[in-house]
Amino acid sequence: MGHRKWLRQFPLHLHISTLFVVIILTLGSILSYWNYQKTSEIIYSANDKIFEHISDRITLKFREAYIPVAHTVNLLAQTSLSKASTLTQQSEYFPLLAEVLGNQPELTAIAAGFENGDYFIARALHDDYMKARFNAPDNSYIQIDQTHTGAGGRRLERIFFDKDLNKIGQPFYQESSYDPRTRPWYKDVLNSQQIGVTAPYFYYFIQKVGITLSRQSADKNAVIAADMTLDMLSDIIANSGKAQQAEIVLLNDEDHVIAYKDHSLLTKLEADNKVKYASLDDLNNPIFSALHQAPLSLDRPLSILVDGRKWIGKTNPIALSDNLRFRLVIMMPEDQLLSGAIVARQQSLLITIIIILFTVPLIWLVARAISTPLTELANQTSAIRRFELTPQPEIKTRIAEVQDLGAAISMMRETITRFLGLLHNINAERDFTTLLDLVKKEMLIISNANAVSIHLLSDDESQLKPSCTDQNQQEISLPTITLNTETTLCHALMGQEIQHYRLSLNDSTDPHHSLLATLNCSNAEVYIIPLLNRLQESIGTLTFILPAGKSFTPDQQAFIQEFSSFASMTLATRQLVRMQKSLLESFVELIAQTIDAKSPYTGGHCQRVPALTKMLAQAAEQSNAPALKEFKMSTNMWETLHIASWMHDCGKVTTPDYVVDKATRLETIYNRIHEIRMRFEILKRDAEIEYWKAYPDSEDKPQLFANLQARWQQIDDDFAFVAQCNDGDQFMGKAELSRLNSIAAQTWERTLDNRLGLSWEEQNRMPKAIPTLPTKERLLADRAEHLILRDDTNTYSADNIWGFTLTPPEYLYNRGELYNLSIQRGTLTPEERFKINDHIVQTIKMLEALPYPRHLRNIPTYAGGHHEKMDGSGYPRGLHKEDMPLPSRIMAVADIFEALTAADRPYKKAKKLSEAVKIMAKMRDDNHIDADLFDLFLRSGTYKTYAQRYLSPEQIDEVDIFTYLQEEESTTDLA
Structure with missing residues (x-):
């Protein structure tokens, strides 16, 4: 007692809280202040400056290209180009136009639209792309198109010139519907002496996005225009983004992408020849795809996370000219933008490490004191996890919670040890009745009750059937209870609630009344626990009979409730398995009976073969013959053989009735x-x-x-x-x-x-x-x-997955009249004979397609071998004796004998017993059936047992089996 007072115990959270409050306050105060100061300075000073620099650079570069083009348009509007209505007159300006187009790479064309609808345009062909767009000769430098309205309608004339303005080839003519007067660049500047600029649009002829600058001529006869692509914006963006490791895009008010580093993505021609302008999501860029989901705001910074990397950015308004206003979206990786902040973070980390180095000794001492008992408990729980349940020494510690945890782990170990023992015993039992007895026995041990009873619902759920055992492991008979009776047992079952009451000799209506006399007591405590399945449906009750005045401790009651839940699940599962197995057997027998009922030509074959197969298998298991003495049938093998024998001809459901029942040669679905x-x-x-x-x-x-x-x-x-x-x-x-x-x-x-x-x-x-x-x-x-x-x-096919070796005839059926009437014997053509033999193929395919549990996986093998022969000449796989398991060979013997002796087939007369044995002996000699099994069939008397049960008296005659036994065994005693 004094030792426990000296070891004062404090809660674990007090130790840990005190330690971590000191550490967190110290480290948090230093690192928070340092990081706050440095990071704030770097972020706010660097972010806006970088973005503004990029915006200014793009604006400046654009204006460097835009202003000369505007001056060119102004200059040409003052010339007499507006009066040059013919190509000859216009040719005077070719040198000027060629020089302008050559000096300004962003300028792709200079045009003049006349008030009568005529149109003149000079295009620069300085690169292979432009030449390819217009199929221009390789040495082309400039292209002149003139659209003129004449007597024959509107016609376009196209001429190519080299760099020295020499004409190349012959002019090209074609009909044209192009009218410049309908174009925005023409209409927007009428009656104005100011330069107009269109919004960016798609140039169909050169498949690029650009703008058109235009101005009405001084004499108002024409509008002078210049086409300027926005490729230079994409190039500027590409260069700026590369320099800053940034992703940049230029958007218009409709969120269409106007410029991007890959300008080939800006537009897309759809099936109807309409142009689709790219959105952020169309750029094949995960950064902009993520940004596409968020609204773009001019007054709020942007922040997204892509592939674990944070990107920050901003949307800046940008005015390239008075009426060209866009939004510039710039995104940069945070680690690139905040390189200074990273340095500060590294410095903070260094400070943290220094602090930790000073505090490590203190942390180590305290952690050791805390972790030693916890480590021991962790080792114990690890041992429990490995199901090593040997007793362990008591854990002593200053921490009250750890002490309590050690005690709880010890109790848990004992409980698990006990529970696992019970689970093992219950799960190892397969017989349902024995399982009930085992559950009752374990419950008697756990509860120290005088008696335990289990009432289970009958299959029709109309009654509760009892099973009761007293403390001496003696079975006690109790009455069956009808569900509609007013008993506490029924209330517990229907209400799914635990019932507790005292039973006395006066309660003669209680189902457990007779127990009192058997137990030699006048009163008893009764506890009734409902048993539920996985669907929380009542399947029965578990009843404990305790001495009067005695009750369960809380630990006992908790354990009993948990164990009863497991027991109820186990009982329900075993019941379900039993019922499902019964249902499966019913379906199997139903299918076999259906096949037999389908055609009188098969009679009761599918029902008699299983009986004969079972007889012969039992004889083989009991035989001491050298070839059979090692043969033993397990419970699983018996179940497999049972199902296989019932399903051995299930493929006959696919054989047409008119083939199976064909009684004449011309018969198909009717007799032709x-x-x-x-x-x-x-x-x-x-x-x-x-x-x-x-x-x-x-x-x-x-x-x-x-x-x-x-x-x-x-x-x-x-x-x-x-x-x-x-x-x-x-x-x-x-x-x-x-x-x-x-x-x-x-x-x-x-x-x-x-x-x-x-x-x-x-x-x-x-x-x-x-x-x-x-x-x-x-x-x-x-x-x-x-x-x-x-x-x-x-x-x-030769490589079929089932291993079939049958060679099918060319046709499925040949219904030729002469062909069928020419059948040498019988009524079946080779095609029909193959179709009948095909039933075993269908049997194998059908059975192999089913999802079997492990112990039934040999069903297709057993069922699919009854037409195989020991010499390999059988079908469908051409198996030899050594390739076939003994149950398959047993079924082959049973199938043949039943077919020979069947009296319910209208197309043949049943063989007598001696005739059938003689035929099978010949098959044995030809190595068609297993010789050892045929001898066993005779020696064991299986043929006679089957005949007495299934053959008519007229068929049963004397058989001298010694005539047919193998010579080396013919003198041995019969089994």
Whole structure:
């Protein structure tokens, strides 16, 4: 006790606050005063001066170019150029104009617009750009355009001159609609002796932005004008920005960019040949793009942050002339502009470092005293984070909060240790009933209760089903509760609130009343906690039975509530998994039953194969045969095999019914023998018509009638033969095919268009050439429209992702009449046979497309191998025995045996047991099925067990299995 008094404890914030108040006040006072003085002086003295200097320089440079141009316009307005109406008269001024254009590079053209609408312009062609714009010869120096109105209308005449004013080539003439009198530079100076200046605009001919200076001539016959581009402003801006590391742009009142360092961005011709003037956002400059979002104010400095660098600037009004007023936006990086401030900042940093060096010893001593216990606690929390939960020594410190924190961490470690143990036990349990027992057991240990019960909602949510355990781990029977009863248990469930009450022997209606007698007590405390799922829906209740007068401590109650929340989530999840698994199995069985119900030709195949597969897999697991003794099925493998066997033929949903059910050779969606019968009827009618046509002129009418009867009989015989060929049982040998082709060669006359009433897809298959009606048609024909193209070539390509080795026929279907009737045996063409075999391809593709959990990923492998053969001659992947897992080989045996013995397929008679075993023995000998599994199938009696359950008594006969067993095993005892 005395030791604790000597170690006086103070709050942690008092130590830290005292230390940092002294440091912050000292450093803050010195650095704030120094930085304030230096930074303020530099910013306010440098910023405006730099910006004003740039503005003045741009204004000066512009006026240096502008004033000579204005003087030139004034001078020319006083000359007699306004009276020179013809090109000959105007040529007297060519030397003067050439000299002016040559001495003033910003001046691109000098023009004269006359009051009669004529127009004269001299353009400088001093660079390659201007020459290219007007397709001028390489040695051109000046271009003269004269637009004159004559008898033939307005016409432009263009002449090129070299530097010595020698004419180059022949004049160029073209029609022109240009009238200078409509232009602003002309109209604005009428009746005025002052120079007018246009606002900047786009010169279409040279694709640049500029201004036009103009003045009316002294005699008022014409207006003299000079075009002056603003490229020099962009050049000035580019040079100024480079010198100052600044970004500069000149804007007009409409926020259009008038000058920029890259003058190619100032304008853009759009699709309708209209000019779009650039805005700040069009300059491909992140600084101006950011500035585009903020309003530009003349009385407020600008500040933006671009890529982590701060830019500051200003908007200055600039008057280049009396009526040319713009806004100059200048942005400079703060670190460049405030280089002096940076020096001051470095000096401040140096002072700060000096101060810190003096205070380091003090800080180190105090920090050490504070950090030592905190470091130990941090190490302990790090150990907890790594789930190293061994007990740690107590932390002793002068700081009360750190002492309390150490105690809290110790309690947390103990709680986590206990909780993790519970979580591990619960999560490791997979069986739902056992999980319930485990939750009750853990709750009994945590709560020290006399008994714990769990009531869970039934699947139809109409009842609460109980499970109760006492402190001796004995199960106690409780009644099932109907939800609409007035009980505290139902109130806790529906209201989602914890209920606490005292239970006595007199409360005979309480669901837990029978517990009192079992526990040999007259009263008890009952705590009911509702169990909620992730959606905060009630799924049941957790009830604690405590001795009378006893209650939970706050720590116990908090822990129980948290653990009950976890337990409820676990129970809800396990319930959900169980229900979803049940739902999945129902869907799987529903799909299989649907496939069986879809066609009588498959019968109950999809439902019987899983049963036989399971029988044979169980026999394989129990076998001691050398090839099978290592084979064991885990719970996950059983689930995988169960689903795979039910889904092994799911691809049959894609096989057309008329292919699966094809009973005759001409059958598609219907039996086309009826079409052919009608053609034979037509032949008979034609024969009768020929008879009646010949009857009036016949001298031997009895013979004529006899010929008709013979023709009819021949047609009837031919049709009967064709109908016989339509039967799948008819073998088509050479003689039959010869007669069939002979019959097919007969013709009948078609008078109706066979394209009428067809769908667009059928129309596309018809021949392009349309015969003239009436036309002769063969009695039986293979026509182009009978060929249906494939559209699944990627599935069977050499590099297909599924590994299929099947070679598909050229066509999806061939519905040719002669082609189908010529099938040697059965009713299916190669295309239809392939379509039926394709069901396993579709099965694999469908199953592999599903998102399986890890333990079910072998479903496509198990289900997709039942048509493979041990020698690699099966399909669809051509797998060998060593490439197939044993469950796949088991399913192959089951699939074949079920197909041989199935009695519900209308197209074949079911085999007897001995016949089926004999056929499968031959398949074993041909290395088509697994020999070890076939022997197991016989030795284990699986064939007989299946037969007694699924075969009719007439099919079950005696089978001498020793006849079919492999020789080296035929003398061994049966399993």
